[in-house]
Amino acid sequence: MTAKSHLRGHPIEYLNDEWVYCDTKETTVETHKERPCGYCGEHATKEGHDACLGTLPGVMNACCGHGRLNEAYVQLWDGFCIRGKDAVVFSDILKKWR
Numbered sequence: 261m262t263a264k265s266h267l268r269g270h271p272i273e274y275l276n277d278e279w280v281y282c283d284t285k286e287t288t289v290e291t292h293k294e295r296p297c298g299y300c301g302e303h304a305t306k307e308g309h310d311a312c313l314g315t316l317p318g319v320m321n322a323c324c325g326h327g328r329l330n331e332a333y334v335q336l337w338d339g340f341c342i343r344g345k346d347a348v349v350f351s352d353i354l355k356k357w358r
Contacts, residue, residue, distance in 0.1 A: 269298025269326030299327030316354040322347070
């Protein structure tokens with residue numbers, strides 16, 4: 261049985277001791293920065309942020325979930341982390357304060 265997961269909205273699988281994209285079988289290690297989000301189709305910003313989020317004030321890191329609401333999160337500098345739908349709502353509020 262092949263292990264499967266998702267990376268930035270793209271289905272991936274573990275083959276021959278490495279993670280590859282299911283559609284092209286390209287290794288994720290070499291191509292993950294070149295691929296747009298599998299959900300919205302946008303490329304990451306030059307800083308590496310999800311295009312739909314950009315830089316959020318007061319946030320250490322965040323992920324939109326790339327179409328998987330339960331995988332969205334916002335981590336604050338004090339270590340507090342908000343996940344799922346609450347993270348999406350929180351990031352939408354922060355985007356208004358940029």
